Every structure is written in C-alpha cells, then in structure tokens.
Amino acid sequence: MKLEKGIPLIDQHDENGYWGGKFGGNQIAESLNYPIEELTREFEKLRNDETFIAERDYYFKNFVGAPTPFIKLENLTKHLGGAQIYCKLVSKATGGAHKAYNAVVHSLICKRLGKTYIGGDTGAGYAGKMLSMAAAKFNLKCKIFMGTKDVERQSINVFSMRSYGAEVVPVNSGSQTLVDAVSECMRWWTSENEEAHMCVGSTVGPTIFVKICAWSTAQISREMRKQVMDEFGEVPKDMKLINCVGGGSSAAGFWNEWIDYDNIELIGVEAGGPEGSSKHAAPLTNESPIGVLHGATQYVIQDDQGEIEETESISAGLDYPGVSPLHCFLKETGRARYTSASDEEALEAFQLVSKNEGFVSPSLEPSHAFAEAIKIAPKLSKDTIIVVDSCGDSAKDSKIIAERLGYKI
Amino acid sequence: MTSSSLIKSFERVKEDNRAALLTYTVGGDPDKKTSLNIFKSIAESGADIIECGLGHGANIGDGGAIQDSTYRALSGGIKTDDIFEIIEDFKKDYETDVIIMTYQNKIMAYGEEDFIKKCISSKVSGIICVDWPWPLNLDFAKKCKENSIVFIQLLCPTTNEDRLKNILNDAHEVVYYISMLSTTGQKLKVSSDEIKKRFNLIKKISPDKKCIIGFGITADTINDFKDTDACVVGSALCREITRSINEELNPATNVGNMVSDLKQKLSS
Missing domain, CATH: 3.40.50.1100 (Rossmann fold)
Structure with missing residues (x-):
C-alpha cells in the first residue's frame, strides 16, 4: 500500500472507491x-x-468565519517546557467547530x-x-x-x-x-x-x-499553510500536527495540505474511554478487525460475529466504533501515527489548557489531542513545533465537565 | 445439488401456474427453538421458499419491524452458527428451500470460504447480501456458483437500463427486485402496475431468470403479483412474531396462519 505524492488524498482511491485497494468503497x-x-x-x-x-x-469567509486563528500557546509552552505549542483555533468557526x-x-x-x-x-x-x-x-x-x-x-x-x-x-x-x-x-x-x-x-x-x-474540512490546512508561512517564514523542519480522531473529519482537513511533507509528523488521537474500561473507541490504535460499517470497509470495533460493539467515551464526538477509510489508509501506509487518550487524560488536558490559555477552551474531543501534546511536549526540544487542532469549543460540554469536576452549574 | 433444488422449486411453482411465495423472518427470533418451529409452520402453511435473515445490528436496509426481530435475536445471543444449525435441523425434515439474507460484515466476520462451506453443509440454497452490490460481489458470487449456491443479485427502480443489463448478464438463475425505494416494511408507495412493468422489463432482458419481488408487499396487495415469478412477505410476519410475543401467543401458529392466508391470496 503506497501513498502517492502530488495527488490529493481524497483522490487516491481506485475505481471502486477503495483507498489502498481495501479501505472505503460503496458497500x-x-x-x-x-x-x-x-x-x-x-x-x-x-x-x-x-x-x-x-x-x-x-x-x-462570511458565514463560517474563515480564517480561524493560528496562535502560539505561550503559557502552555512555558508550563510544559520543551516543544513550542501552537494551536489552530478552529473552535472559533461559526457554531464552535469544524x-x-x-x-x-x-x-x-x-x-x-x-x-x-x-x-x-x-x-x-x-x-x-x-x-x-x-x-x-x-x-x-x-x-x-x-x-x-x-x-x-x-x-x-x-x-x-x-x-x-x-x-x-x-x-x-x-x-x-x-x-x-x-x-x-x-x-x-x-x-x-x-x-x-x-x-x-x-x-x-x-x-x-x-x-x-x-474536501470541505481541507479549508483548515489551506488557511493554516499561509498562517504557518507568515509565522515562520518557511515550513518548520520539525513540526507535529496533533488532532483527535473519531470519524476523522477534522484530522483529514487539518492534515490535508501537509501530507506530502515527510518531515511533518501527523498524530491522531483516539478516545481511550474511561481508565480501566475496555470499550475504547480507538479502532486504529488497537488495530480492530477490518469490517464493513455504513457502506465502507474500515477498522471497526466488532465482536467475532461481525456485530458492532458499543464504545464508551466522555466525548460524544469521538464515540464511533469505526473510522474514516482515509485514516485507515494513512495508518497502513505509515504516514500518520495513531494513539489514544483516556477520558481522565482528556479532562486533565482541558483543565490545563483552559487555565493557562483562557482564550482556548477545547471541547472534550480536542482535549484528547491536547492530552497527547502535553504528554510529548516536555520530552521535545524547543525547535520542535507542535500544532494542535482545537476543533471544538467546550461550551457544549460544560454540563459534563462540571459534573466530572464536581462543580454545580 | 442445492442450487438445482431452488430452480426445481421455481419450476414446480410454474407448472402450477402461480407465483412462488417467499417468507422472510429473522433466524433465531425470538430464540433458536421457536425460530425453528416458525420455519416448520411456514413450510407446512405452504410457503415455497424460506428467506432466513441473518440479522446485523448496524444494518442500513431494515425497517422497524425487522429491526425489532433482529434486535430480539441478537440480544438473545444468537450467533451465525446458531442460524446454520436452525436451517440444518429444518432441512432434516423439510424439502422447502432456504435462502439466507444478510449483510456483508456477517459474511466477512465468519470468513467467506467458511460461510460457503457452512451453507453447503446446512443445505442453504441461496444467499442475498443487501449491502454487497454488483459488481463488488462478483468474486463471492463466483465462489457461491462453484458450490451450487445461488447468489441472488438485487435490482431496484433506479437501477438504470445499462446497469440492469450488466447485472442480469452476471446474475445467477434468480434475481431479486426491490419494488420501491425504501427500507423493508414500509407502505407500498408505487403501484402494483408500475412494479409489474419493471418486472416485465427484467423478464424481457432475461426471460430465463426467475425474479423475486420484495419490499412493501402485504396481504392487501399480494394478489396483484400472482402472475409474476415470486414475491416475498417479511415485515408483516416479523410484526406478527412481535405481536404474538407481546400477547403471549404462539408465534409459530400465528405466522403459519398468516402464511396460509397469503398463499391463498397469491393463488386465487
């Protein structure tokens, strides 16, 4: 299975709609x-x-509010030490998400x-x-x-x-x-x-x-490419783009323009669920069996009977047992790395980011991506640029977060 | 050979100058024993061919009544092997052909080769796979054919004429015409005449192929199809199973009664 350069990822499927000859399709x-x-x-x-x-x-531009901000998270970077952390603040798009x-x-x-x-x-x-x-x-x-x-x-x-x-x-x-x-x-x-x-x-x-x-979410990386050039004057040599992955729409858009740059690491973070739970919504991380769900072949969380298994995540947006064929393809070609964060890690990340940055208040979905950034940033040098896609705003999760943290609202 | 048995069933019906009655119920609904009894009762009530659903929870083609049946079977712990056992037991005493209707992930999870082997050993005559369209299904269909199992291609009102011809060209002896754009068990939203017009087009292109008509057919409309090859009633039977369970009645008896009535309406 091979990723082609110079061809948009969305067009790298065969005549039957399969990426890498086996993911996707029209079943x-x-x-x-x-x-x-x-x-x-x-x-x-x-x-x-x-x-x-x-x-x-x-x-x-006029309805969604593109471009969304691209900002350095100065306080978080200082707090963690190590890599410089930036954020593509997609949560500022109309409606609060991508x-x-x-x-x-x-x-x-x-x-x-x-x-x-x-x-x-x-x-x-x-x-x-x-x-x-x-x-x-x-x-x-x-x-x-x-x-x-x-x-x-x-x-x-x-x-x-x-x-x-x-x-x-x-x-x-x-x-x-x-x-x-x-x-x-x-x-x-x-x-x-x-x-x-x-x-x-x-x-x-x-x-x-x-x-x-x-094709629609690709707007995220299209506008970010310009923002990156404005900020750094060139494409940074060591850059990591971290995005949460449920179905995978925001990650696909956040990475689209960068796929041909081999020096840019793409990291997808799936929902690990509550600590100790086995119902992870992380089919890529855990290499779930390949199956057909909703008309497409993909890694999917299922039992030995082909029945889709229930997943459990604090984040409703990541609570999906399958995953985009695009991400199956990116995983299989080795272009992107996938990992997971637990509910608890996501909650901690939410608190740390909100407390340090204020302006950035990620919903529970991108809190998973921040959890990975928080995990790896201290081990990296300051020449490394980490960009997290904060693809959703926490307002819709305030009830869940408050309950988990013991606040009354 | 199982496939020739399915063809023979159609030929017998043709000699009687009527359409074949197919029933659809979900295998294992509400449990193995009752499901087997339902099949026996259906066969004794005169159904020509039994479609046995191997249900899938995340299906994209079933209407409410069949979803309820599927949910009952799956939550009762029914596995693919249980369905094969029900069919095998049924075939020990009955000649009536059994076709499995399922979704691709059930076959994938079981393994294509193993699935076919098991179909042979339990005397399954045919397979319908709702979400495995032509031409993606051709390799699997070929494997079925090699083992004398009829893989039944699906056609629908919006299958354009080129595609229709291509599918019919690759199809085995039997095809299935989805009579309207809907999930199963919805009210018939096209006229019986329109359905028959389409049926006649299929027969014109492939006079030798038997065409089953399904989706939306009930006791009220079944008589309209007596001059066709075959038609299926499914959701009404699944609903009858649900009703019988809720009212603590015997689903096998009630479904059997319903099948007798359908048979009579289709033959009169």
Missing part, C-alpha cells in the same frame, strides 16, 4: 446506487467549477441538485447543529438523526438545532449513539433520496461522502 444497498452515482457526478463537476468554488469561499465546512458544502450541493430537503446524522451534536444552521441559511428543510443517549448528553446542541428549525429525530436502536444515528439516517435516505440530499457528518460512509467531507 450499499442497490437502492442507494443511483443517488450515490448522481452525487459523485455532481461533486466532480462542482469541484472544478469556478463559480461553485467562489461561492464556497464566500460562505466559508463541522460548519462540511455542512455548508453539502447545503450548496443540495441546492445545485435541485433538492430542498437535507438530512444528516450527529453524535456530539456539532454536525447536526451546523447542518441545521446552514439549512436555515440556505432555506432547506432539515432533519437530524441523533442517538437518544446523545440527545440527552448534548442537550445544548439539540436546543440549537431545534431553534434553527430542524427536526431532531432521536434514534432508539442499539447503543443509541452516533453509530445508530448514521444507520438510521442512511435508512431514511434510502427511502427519500429522490427528493432529499444526505449529509454524512464525518469522513465516513460511502466513498463520495468521505471525499466531500475531507
């Missing part, structure tokens, strides 16, 4: 073949259409397809929140599928979705989390695909959804 019911072919044709046309690109950029990019692009595609109805899945609620926000902006009817357990633990985002006029459908099957929300959303699209468009909230699902999502 879908025949009923979804036509809408997926239609979407694939439309996307390939649009990504080469200058007016569409201009439209995308306009909304990224999910806005994918939501905007899917809404624009939906309109180009002549459809007026859009549906999507959500775990932490960011994807659903941003999709309902974009749907409101672009006058689309919107339906969001969300596991009942997530509806409860992410009630702040549910409130937002409903305020934007979206219908939030609680999904009661299985573990009542993201995995079930995605299944239900795909079932809905199977029935409604003649009139409705589906937005998959991460770089998972059939190949075209992986591509659209990563």
Whole structure:
C-alpha cells in the first residue's frame, strides 16, 4: 500500500472507491446506487467549477468565519517546557467547530441538485447543529438523526438545532449513539433520496461522502499553510500536527495540505474511554478487525460475529466504533501515527489548557489531542513545533465537565 | 445439488401456474427453538421458499419491524452458527428451500470460504447480501456458483437500463427486485402496475431468470403479483412474531396462519 505524492488524498482511491485497494468503497444497498452515482457526478463537476468554488469561499469567509486563528500557546509552552505549542483555533468557526465546512458544502450541493430537503446524522451534536444552521441559511428543510443517549448528553446542541428549525429525530436502536444515528439516517435516505440530499457528518460512509467531507474540512490546512508561512517564514523542519480522531473529519482537513511533507509528523488521537474500561473507541490504535460499517470497509470495533460493539467515551464526538477509510489508509501506509487518550487524560488536558490559555477552551474531543501534546511536549526540544487542532469549543460540554469536576452549574 | 433444488422449486411453482411465495423472518427470533418451529409452520402453511435473515445490528436496509426481530435475536445471543444449525435441523425434515439474507460484515466476520462451506453443509440454497452490490460481489458470487449456491443479485427502480443489463448478464438463475425505494416494511408507495412493468422489463432482458419481488408487499396487495415469478412477505410476519410475543401467543401458529392466508391470496 503506497501513498502517492502530488495527488490529493481524497483522490487516491481506485475505481471502486477503495483507498489502498481495501479501505472505503460503496458497500450499499442497490437502492442507494443511483443517488450515490448522481452525487459523485455532481461533486466532480462542482469541484472544478469556478463559480461553485467562489461561492464556497464566500460562505466559508462570511458565514463560517474563515480564517480561524493560528496562535502560539505561550503559557502552555512555558508550563510544559520543551516543544513550542501552537494551536489552530478552529473552535472559533461559526457554531464552535469544524463541522460548519462540511455542512455548508453539502447545503450548496443540495441546492445545485435541485433538492430542498437535507438530512444528516450527529453524535456530539456539532454536525447536526451546523447542518441545521446552514439549512436555515440556505432555506432547506432539515432533519437530524441523533442517538437518544446523545440527545440527552448534548442537550445544548439539540436546543440549537431545534431553534434553527430542524427536526431532531432521536434514534432508539442499539447503543443509541452516533453509530445508530448514521444507520438510521442512511435508512431514511434510502427511502427519500429522490427528493432529499444526505449529509454524512464525518469522513465516513460511502466513498463520495468521505471525499466531500475531507474536501470541505481541507479549508483548515489551506488557511493554516499561509498562517504557518507568515509565522515562520518557511515550513518548520520539525513540526507535529496533533488532532483527535473519531470519524476523522477534522484530522483529514487539518492534515490535508501537509501530507506530502515527510518531515511533518501527523498524530491522531483516539478516545481511550474511561481508565480501566475496555470499550475504547480507538479502532486504529488497537488495530480492530477490518469490517464493513455504513457502506465502507474500515477498522471497526466488532465482536467475532461481525456485530458492532458499543464504545464508551466522555466525548460524544469521538464515540464511533469505526473510522474514516482515509485514516485507515494513512495508518497502513505509515504516514500518520495513531494513539489514544483516556477520558481522565482528556479532562486533565482541558483543565490545563483552559487555565493557562483562557482564550482556548477545547471541547472534550480536542482535549484528547491536547492530552497527547502535553504528554510529548516536555520530552521535545524547543525547535520542535507542535500544532494542535482545537476543533471544538467546550461550551457544549460544560454540563459534563462540571459534573466530572464536581462543580454545580 | 442445492442450487438445482431452488430452480426445481421455481419450476414446480410454474407448472402450477402461480407465483412462488417467499417468507422472510429473522433466524433465531425470538430464540433458536421457536425460530425453528416458525420455519416448520411456514413450510407446512405452504410457503415455497424460506428467506432466513441473518440479522446485523448496524444494518442500513431494515425497517422497524425487522429491526425489532433482529434486535430480539441478537440480544438473545444468537450467533451465525446458531442460524446454520436452525436451517440444518429444518432441512432434516423439510424439502422447502432456504435462502439466507444478510449483510456483508456477517459474511466477512465468519470468513467467506467458511460461510460457503457452512451453507453447503446446512443445505442453504441461496444467499442475498443487501449491502454487497454488483459488481463488488462478483468474486463471492463466483465462489457461491462453484458450490451450487445461488447468489441472488438485487435490482431496484433506479437501477438504470445499462446497469440492469450488466447485472442480469452476471446474475445467477434468480434475481431479486426491490419494488420501491425504501427500507423493508414500509407502505407500498408505487403501484402494483408500475412494479409489474419493471418486472416485465427484467423478464424481457432475461426471460430465463426467475425474479423475486420484495419490499412493501402485504396481504392487501399480494394478489396483484400472482402472475409474476415470486414475491416475498417479511415485515408483516416479523410484526406478527412481535405481536404474538407481546400477547403471549404462539408465534409459530400465528405466522403459519398468516402464511396460509397469503398463499391463498397469491393463488386465487
């Protein structure tokens, strides 16, 4: 399995949609073949259409708020000693996370397809929140599928979705989390695909959804590349880019422009779950068996019967048993390194970062990435640059964090 | 040979000048013993072919009724080997053909070769794999064929004519037409005439292939399909199992009664 240079990662799949000949693909019911072919044709046309690109950029700038800040975390760097720690503050994007990019692009595609109805899945609620926000902006009817357990633990985002006029459908099957929300959303699209468009909230699902999502979040590294050049005058010789990985959409976007730079280390941090728990949402770190989930082949947490196993994480956004085929490919080619952080480490990281930096208050998802930065920074020299993608804001987690830390709010 | 037994079943039905009745229930729902009894009752009530679901929790094609059945089977600890055992036991006493309907991850987790071997030893006649579309399934389909198991390709209303021709060209003796764009068990949202129009197109391209029609067919509409090759009723039966369990009635008897009624409606 080999990574090609000079070819976008999203285009390094074969004719059947497999990266490295085995990850991804379109393992879908025949009923979804036509809408997926239609979407694939439309996307390939649009990504080469200058007016569409201009439209995308306009909304990224004026609706999402690109570029998001790229800042040095002076206090944290001083506190830890060792490597210099920077942060791409994607949490300052509209809605508080990177999910806005994918939501905007899917809404624009939906309109180009002549459809007026859009549906999507959500775990932490960011994807659903941003999709309902974009749907409101672009006058689309919107339906969001969300596991009942997530509806409860992410009630702040549910409130937002409903305020934007979206219908939030609680999904009661299985573990009542993201995995079930995605299944239900795909079932809905199977029935409604003649009139409705589906937005998959991460770089998972059939190949075209992986591509659209990563193409959208690539904005993160596109703008950061310029910020890095402004800051350092060159691409630093020793740079590490750390990102949390659930489905893998923010990491795919954060790394996209840097993949061809061999000297830049890409580190993905999965959810290790509570200390002592075996229900880690870390299929890459633990090399889970390869299986088919939601239309694509990937490392997936499953039992010997092929049944998807429940995962457990303090962070709803990382609580997914599968992972993007892009990350499976990056792991297998050795381009990216994957590790995990526990719930406890993420919570400690949240506290340390918030206390030292104030302006940066990572949600529980990027707190996992900060946990890894905190772990490795002291051992590295000051010539090493660590950049953490703070891809979500902690506001939506305040209830969970307060409870865990024993505060009353 | 199992595959020729499936073909023979279709031929017998054709001689009777009627359509074959296929039933779908989830294997192991609600438990091994009851599930076997349900299959026996279905066979005795006149079903021509039994589709046995090897359910998957994270499926993307099942409607609510079948999801409930799948959930009951899986949470009762039913494993793939249990399903094979149920079929093997059933085949000891009954000639009725059994087709497994499942999802790709179940086959992958079991191992493709082992899955086929087990199908042979438990006398499974055919396999339908919902999320393994043409042409990705061709290697596996070939292995099935080599072992006299019919791999049943799926077609749907939005399969365009080129794709339809290509799939039919590669298909084994039997194909499955998904009558409408939906998950299983939803209300029929296209007319029976439209479904038959599409069925006739398939038959025009491949007159020799038997075409099963499924999704949304109930006692109310089944008679419309009496001039076709075959049709499946699934969700209504799964719902009947749920109702029987909830009301503490015998699911095998009730499902059997329902199948008799369907058979009569399809033959009249």
